[in-house]
Amino acid sequence: MHSIFLICCGLLLSLGLAAQQELPGNRNIYDAKDIGIVYNHELTFNVALATPRNFFFGIRSGKLLTYDKTRFWTLSFGDIRHSRERRENPDRVNVVSNRVSRAYVFGKQNQLYAFRLGFGKKKFLSEKAKERGVAVGYTYEFGPSLGLLKPYYLEIERNDAAPVDVRYTGDNLDVFIDNQINVFGASAWTVGLDEIGIRPGIHAKAAAHFGFGAFDETAKSLEAGIMADYFLGNTDIMVESDLTPGVSNPPVYLSLFINLQIGKRW
Secondary structure, three states: OHHHHHHHHHHHHHHHHHHHHOOOOOOOOOOOOOOOOOOOEEEEEEEEEEOOOEEEEEEEEEEEEEOOEEEEEEEEEEEEOOOOOOEEOOOOEEOOOOEEOOOEEOOEOEEEEEEEEEEEEEEEOOOOOOOOOEEEEEEEEEEEEEEEEEEOEEEEEEOOEEEEEEEOOOOOHHHHHHOHHHEEEEOOOOOOHHHOEEEEEEEEEEEEEEEEOOOOOEEEEEEEEEEEEEEOOOOOOEOOOOOOOOOOOOOEEEEEEEEEEEEEEO
16 A cells, blocks of 8 residues: 555656656747657748848748758848949929929939748757747858849930939940939839849848747747858849949949748748
């Protein structure tokens, strides 16, 4: 009888300790010696701001390898701007077309956009994260990119006529940049869509990762890091001339970014 009593006490004690280690919602057991994995997958939607005034958004799908490591792929789309871009606004009305001028970027000759397919990993630096706490780690990714180069058009005013759309060709520097009094503003974004050029490339990212409730069912995180883009072929965004001093088009575009992520684990 005494032995049976001791066995029962031992079983009750074991169950009590196990109950203390469990978290509500069937989530990870942080205080257990052998940390288990409750979630196998993670899907997030991303919105990011990057220097200089760039914007991109996308999705990330990940597979949890261990409680602190995730392998993922990501697909994003965004624009790439030159650090020397500055906006001008003539603030005029054309009496022939009866339209108000649009703001434009002085010296801009192309608009560059990028589709990025990346493959990478996320790693948390701490073994545990308290429920609803913040887990700190890092991420990195690299992969192919597809650049879309679209000519940038300006509306140039003419005597007693509606403005005409003009793109920079190298032979019209006087019209496009030198004689700014005739620039009415930027053309509609749709002008030049039929002239888009394809530029293959590669990209890489590295970032500090902050996971809020890092092991909850809802995935919420913030990343801050650096990104590099490289494309084959001409991707000149700005006009290089004596009228645009200090402007050059680098072969590699570097930017700092902040990325907000929200999604779900299962």
